Amino acid sequence: MTDQQHQDIYPSMTISTDQQTQKIAPIKLGERLKEIRTSLGLTLEEASQKTGLARSTLSKIENEQISPTFQAMQKLTNGLQINIPQLFAAPKQVNTTGRRDITRKEEGKAHPTSTYEHELLATQLTNKKMMPFKSLIRARDFDAYADWIRHDGEEFLLVLSGELTFFSEYYEPVNLKEGDSVYYDANMGHMLVSVSEEDASIIWVTAS
Amino acid sequence: MTDQQHQDIYPSMTISTDQQTQKIAPIKLGERLKEIRTSLGLTLEEASQKTGLARSTLSKIENEQISPTFQAMQKLTNGLQINIPQLFAAPKQVNTTGRRDITRKEEGKAHPTSTYEHELLATQLTNKKMMPFKSLIRARDFDAYADWIRHDGEEFLLVLSGELTFFSEYYEPVNLKEGDSVYYDANMGHMLVSVSEEDASIIWVTAS
DNA sequence: AAATAAAGTTTCCTTTTGGAAACTTTTGCT
DNA sequence: AGCAAAAGTTTCCAAAAGGAAACTTTATTT
Known part of the structure; x- marks a missing residue:
């Protein structure tokens, strides 16, 4: 994956914006x-x-x-x-939009890319500690886009359906099937590839 | 639910311990x-x-x-x-146990209670920002245990199977089916009740 | 309402910080 | 190695912080 694609696939900028509780605010x-x-x-x-x-x-x-x-x-x-x-800490930085956000199945905010189809969940709530996603990883072979994704924070993902291989630095690739989950440091280069015939579906959450 | 049960069900102490990065350490x-x-x-x-x-x-x-x-x-x-x-921040408070943790289906650390069956995921990794769980919520009626659960941090949950009702303060109860998800402030009183015939299965992540 | 006490501010002075420049150490080059 | 440049430390002094006590303002009591 190129850097450009990285941007597309992992909207990390969005993530950090949401997280960035500590703005360059003039602290009184x-x-x-x-x-x-x-x-x-x-x-x-x-x-x-x-x-x-x-x-x-x-x-x-x-x-x-x-x-x-x-x-x-x-x-x-x-x-x-x-x-x-x-x-x-800014005095009481509380979510202005509310304290609860329901996202119905298939109703997340879409974020389609060539090989992935991301659905951002709970987008109504701002200043969240975590960013939840549901993604579809299209079946494909391990092709030229073989570059690590690397960004701040930690990630947890669980496979909802399909089968994929989780590649990462320092570790051997692992196969993940429905129900399996991984927790990892996102600063460590990582990458997901669907290996089943069908597309794979995952739920994942980031925090930084 | 009594306070005791709260402890059982939501191991919030463990969560905060895991989080507590900022100790009373003499900062150099x-x-x-x-x-x-x-x-x-x-x-x-x-x-x-x-x-x-x-x-x-x-x-x-x-x-x-x-x-x-x-x-x-x-x-x-x-x-x-x-x-x-x-x-x-203490200089490089990095997970000593590693940077990645796979949890296979049904192989999380069990935490059974009367109405819930919790499975802690990624328990090998310490000092995580998030705590992932998979839980089985047994079918039951809305009985005496009707007390809010309330603790620090935020939670995200997604329904894997079954159907349940999410109760919380300030909001009307909502029904959640497979694929639906909620993000909420855990300080706000909340509670989950399975309403389908079968047990409901959820994946949830906390961060504080 | 005056008197008294308590809480908070300002003054004055000592100690410490922060910056410019001199000095020392380390790094890179021929 | 020997020199030059770069990086880092120390010195010296102006500017700002921290403490003791005087002073002002705000509550409390009679």
Whole structure:
């Protein structure tokens, strides 16, 4: 497979867009800290005692008057018993579109290519941790398109019907039949080839 | 369903343990930064240009001679196109057990309960972002066990066979047949009931 | 409503960071 | 090896962070 095809087949750009919770958003650290502190019901003085940072320093950080050092931030996170990503997480990044999404059989968003037919599932829901797909892998022989697919994240796939061979770096190819599943690191070069007479059908989910 | 059953059925503790990448580990920021920079193939000078931080400053940060300010860290993450959690992630938390795991049909790790029969998939691989399961939901009526299941993370499920009803808070119950799928926020109370004569079979994946 | 206490902000000063340039070490070349 | 260029470190100083205490604002009590 060429790079171009890679794009077609694995809409990884879409995947990452959906995932990319952490945009290049200007993080309002002070605001966030104040939120956390008040939600813990702490005064500056109490927070000061817990973190070992001066009351004044905390005040200045909350009002964006100073930019805390990494050291200070560690004292903050240790003292307040929070983890660092929490400090940077946008306050409540919740799905705007809802909390549930049903996709009926054959009603996913189509994504056809020469050898694959992808169906994106649960497309109504944004900011998902996972991206589910259902794909049809057309019967074909192991031809010239023999290039690894490689992208960020992890993938899980299960064969719904047909038979295919899962090729990957570092491992011997394996045959997968209906009901078999694989979990793998997608950074590791990988590739699927249908080996049965009929087309193979799989369900797969990515997360990064 | 009681809380006890919840534990049985949804091994959510296991899930979160598996996920818990961010331990209370003492973060060696300098070391980590150097790793990232070199893995990007950048010299201090190049990194300096990309980030807008002085060559000397970068050097001092890498050698833990100074503790960068939050401002400096933002320049770092923006300039090097990484996100902040990456900076704090333990250096290369990679699956020790491998990068691929095949689970053959009916060969997952069993987890039987009264009304469900769970099969954990890809159990060889640790530190996964997702937890895949295959489950059999026994035919039964909508009985006393009518309590929401609720836990952290998101879930995706697809019906392999049979027919069931997906109950959840905020939404009307929906019937799901073979091939249908749902993606939902697992913090929202949810529950599955088989409504067909035969047992229903589903594949589901969680991530948090 | 005045007095008091508590919470938060600002000032002032010391310590530390961040940048320019000098210096040292490493790498590449003839 | 010996030289040159590149990469990395250290020095020195200006700028910014962090802490103690003074000050202001916001609650609480009488």
